[in-house]
């Protein structure tokens with residue numbers, strides 16, 4: 265399947281899941297089983313799912329052909345070279361290309377001087393009025409192509425000004441060690457491009473980066489935007505091989521992205537057309553290509569199958585001219601296949617796992633309760649069928665039994681209330697430990713000392729102190745979450761043992777993994793700091809930005825931990841609550857039936873009929889839930905409803 269078809273299928277799958285979430289939400293409402301917490305959780309899940317985007321980032325030294333590759337992969341059907349790609353440095357600022365359905369077609373540009381401001385890029389993105397906006401006409405590729413020329417805009421400033429902006433770079437100095445009077449710097453710090461294009465409309469986001477030291481001077485790009493991309497393509501050129509500067513970039517900023525299983529990192533070996541040679545046989549060209557791929561794999565220490573030799577330029581040409589043979593020769597299709605199969609498929613699996621884990625658990629839990637109800641109604645019917653109406657003793661005995669059940673039920677309610685009180689105290693203690701206020705206080709305290717320190721060393725010490733405090737907080741959180749989990753487990757076990765509630769399980773939860781994530785975050789920050797000393801002369805501004813980025817990520821992370829913990833603690837006992845409610849309903853129903861049968865023997869038939877009638881809507885509930893579960897699990901075929909006998913067996 266082509267990338268576009270695959271992305272479309274992925275979009276459809278997401279809408280199906282969103283529909284399942286909506287249906288379950290409606291189901292809970294219809295039967296009055298929801299709660300504000302569960303409702304909020306479902307709405308949040310649905311929102312996350314629908315706003316989820318798929319980002320592919322392109323990084324490399326300048327002039328390796330990143331932008332040309334983007335043109336060839338995604339925008340060839342416009343018939344033009346949509347984004348500017350020329351010899352030498354071209355793209356001057358990181359550029360995000362996506363579709364913003366709300367605001368339509370535009371380019372938004374953020375002035376380079378905004379680097380002096382303490383607001384982060386993501387904060388700027390919330391404030392469109394701070395950006396220069398250029399309208400785009402999506403029906404005219406030529407107009408768009410012209411508008412995109414703004415992405416290459418540069419200006420001359422004094423060296424002092426470049427230093428002030430944290431942009432003075434040794435490479436701007438042409439070797440003789442004498443500082444020039446002025447240097448060229450980008451006009452723009454960041455660009456956002458939105459226009460309706462089938463791929464972008466499906467949620468694709470493309471991140472093009474400028475080659476020259478963009479990764480070293482914008483920590484937010486390197487530490488925040490790249491790591492959150494689903495795929496990162498590192499581009500090399502076949503005619504230059506792996507140069508020292510390619511290697512620096514790879515080691516300092518790209519290689520580390522490989523650690524995450526949810527992200528794909530691949531290497532493109534572009535410009536293979538420079539190896540094409542009419543005087544050489546295809547076989548010998550193939551051989552030299554193979555050996556270059558092998559060599560690159562060895563130097564970068566990546567698997568050979570993750571290196572994609574191709575020619576972006578020829579691929580673009582081939583697509584525009586509809587020249588199939590040339591397209592084949594450009595070898596672009598193997599990369600397209602990789603993006604469609606490996607990247608998108610695994611994205612879908614990850615989403616599926618997390619969604620099935622979240623909502624699937626809730627739906628299965630509801631289904632378990634409904635199935636028990638079906639089974640118990642059937643059992644009651646069975647009892648009535650076997651009831652010897654002439655035998656008054658038997659009815660009386662059943663009545664007696666049910667009364668005993670009723671008083672036992674009242675005990676269950678009492679003991680549940682007691683457990684719930686203990687649990688509520690524990691849950692409060694847990695959420696206090698992880699409270700966002702505590703996190704913010706820690707960060708705020710240290711930020712002050714960080715801003716006050718003039719040396720890199722002082723800043724580094726302050727950073728270490730925040731990290732220690734935050735990880736201590738998280739450590740305490742892990743402990744208290746585990747205590748809470750044991751408490752919940754013991755409550756469930758007690759209800760299973762004493763009251764026969766063996767079928768329901770508490771939702772599992774842990775925040776242990778976040779400890780590693782937090783640690784990685786700070787380590788990445790530190791390795792960024794050590795890598796930049798050699799490349800940037802004026803570091804203070806960049807280090808400050810670096811630390812702000814790391815801290816805002818840590819803050820987000822810990823807030824998320826709190827939110828997830830709160831969600832979990834809100835629903836941890838709800839399977840028990842459902843079960844108890846159902847239990848009560850059944851006992852009352854049964855007493856009612858027996859009472860009536862006792863009063864007049866004739867009413868037996870009509871009571872049985874009523875039970876049959878009561879069964880029908882519950883069976884309908886069960887079918888609805890089974891359909892929702894099918895939607896979630898992506899099963900197309902309608903599975904057989906669970907046989908009654910099995911359901912009866914499950915309840916006894």
Ligand SMILES: Nc1nc2c(ncn2[C@@H]2O[C@H](COP(=O)(O)OP(=O)(O)OP(=O)(O)O)[C@@H](O)[C@H]2O)c(=O)[nH]1
Nearest residue numbers: 327328329330331332350351353354355475576577
């Ligand atoms: N021969 C050949 N040239 C290519 C190929 N791909 C790109 N180029 C050329 O390489 C030059 C640089 O391409 P760009 O796409 O601007 O490179 P970039 O990596 O985006 O560079 P920056 O924007 O400066 O970071 C342009 O002149 C392209 O025409 C290719 O496959 N073969």
Ligand SMILES: [Mg+2]
Nearest residue numbers: 330331354355
């Ligand atoms: Mg470029």
